[in-house]
Amino acid sequence: MRVLIVKVSALGDVVHALPVLAWLKSADPRMEIDWLVEESFAPLLDGHPLLRKVHRLRTKAWRKAGALAALRGAWGTIRELRAEGYDLVLDLQGNSKSGLFTGLCGAPQRFGFARDAVREWPNLLATNRRVPLSQGDFHISDRSLALGRAAVPGGVEVLPAGPLHVNDQALARVRQQLEALALAGKPVVVLHYGTTWGTKLWPLERWQELAARLCGELGIRPLLTWGNTEENAAAEAIGEACGGQAVIWPRGSLPELVALLDEADLVVGADTGPVHIAAALGTRTVSIFRVTDARRNGPRGEAHIRLQAPLDCSPCLRKSCPRDGECGRSITTDEVFSALRRLLRG
CATH class of the missing domain: 3.40.50.2000 (Glycogen Phosphorylase B;)
Structure with a gap:
């Protein structure tokens, strides 16, 4: 199975999402996992042993170059994602920007947060599997893990943070x-x-x-x-x-x-x-x-x-x-x- 995680920012939020990696790999060690993230945070994930590939968003550079460049950059990234043939995407961001890439990446199963937890409602249009949060999913890492558990059952409970790769x-x-x-x-x-x-x-x-x-x-x-x-x-x-x-x-x-x-x-x-x-x-x-x-x-x-x-x-x-x-x-x-x-x- 080929899986894409969409968590594009910010630095602390990307770190909080890391336990999802350990959950997914424990459920299926053969799983190939990629991550879509803003370019400035990508070095945090480069070389991570649980990741196959890190896709970079260059939002800041696109905006500086103007609206047309932003559209071209976004479409280029969407084409890059579609070429990977993902089976499953987990949108751990829950906003409009992440929804754009989640909805158009070509994955048949697109997991995201339900209405009570999504950050921006247009994100709901991008997902077809929406996961409600329970009272036990209060911590931000547990919110991300809730999507991982719903999408891929059978993983092993992980440490409350990490794992993080050191270069x-x-x-x-x-x-x-x-x-x-x-x-x-x-x-x-x-x-x-x-x-x-x-x-x-x-x-x-x-x-x-x-x-x-x-x-x-x-x-x-x-x-x-x-x-x-x-x-x-x-x-x-x-x-x-x-x-x-x-x-x-x-x-x-x-x-x-x-x-x-x-x-x-x-x-x-x-x-x-x-x-x-x-x-x-x-x-x-x-x-x-x-x-x-x-x-x-x-x-x-x-x-x-x-x-x-x-x-x-x-x-x-x-x-x-x-x-x-x-x-x-x-x-x-x-x-x-x-x-x-x-x-x-x-």
């Missing part, structure tokens, strides 16, 4: 860098300030306090990762707070970030891709949740501590809020440091 060359480069920084064999704690929404961020001054306590009380030099200019500036400010003892990790490729998080002993961040990648790799995490729901999105298991803002309105899913400052400060440095120390001791 050997990227891992070698990361280990060389850690050795050059005299960090090989020492506790590696990664702090990742950034995330996609401003209302998900933990205040910069709290990160500075946390980094200073890591250096001063535990003697650990934190590694600061970043993804854009604003996050780089934040990393520099956090580094200054611990007297230059922190390491601002150079921005590299996505496979190199995965390799670093695999080497780490602990990762601290908000509801953001690097935290979810770390969890899928089996690395311990402390995650900070404000407007999103830790029960739905957070890493699960004893190796992870999730801190939810204690306000009565949290989680609210708002991208702007008059209580933003109050919400950010409601999770204290003491709480995060205590969770971090507990996991390091454990």
Whole structure:
């Protein structure tokens, strides 16, 4: 059987969908599985031992080139998918864009979410097997697994996250860098300030306090990762707070970030891709949740501590809020440091 998974974005959401791979392969080891994903996230899946092929969407480049180029690009991808002769497609995204490729990929069986769980109603026009979610499918990974179970019964229950492939060359480069920084064999704690929404961020001054306590009380030099200019500036400010003892990790490729998080002993961040990648790799995490729901999105298991803002309105899913400052400060440095120390001791 040849299967296509459609989960095009975003980084954390792609990671949350990974358990479907293990389910499908355990149900039928001979199954050939491909994945359709946005080009920027494709390196996360390249070389994955459970995947045959990764198809890339170049949505950003198509839009820059204009409407006609976007139409040509989309049609080219549809032709590429149709040529594969898929028997089954799982639309784990549930929006209009994913529905376009699901509906036109040529697969006779097209599984998607039922009306109560689909993100955008036009997606319903693309699927012919719609799966309702139960109360037990609350976590985002379980929502994806619900489609896998419905489409291909008989799989084996899998770990709550992963599996995620680590590129050997990227891992070698990361280990060389850690050795050059005299960090090989020492506790590696990664702090990742950034995330996609401003209302998900933990205040910069709290990160500075946390980094200073890591250096001063535990003697650990934190590694600061970043993804854009604003996050780089934040990393520099956090580094200054611990007297230059922190390491601002150079921005590299996505496979190199995965390799670093695999080497780490602990990762601290908000509801953001690097935290979810770390969890899928089996690395311990402390995650900070404000407007999103830790029960739905957070890493699960004893190796992870999730801190939810204690306000009565949290989680609210708002991208702007008059209580933003109050919400950010409601999770204290003491709480995060205590969770971090507990996991390091454990």
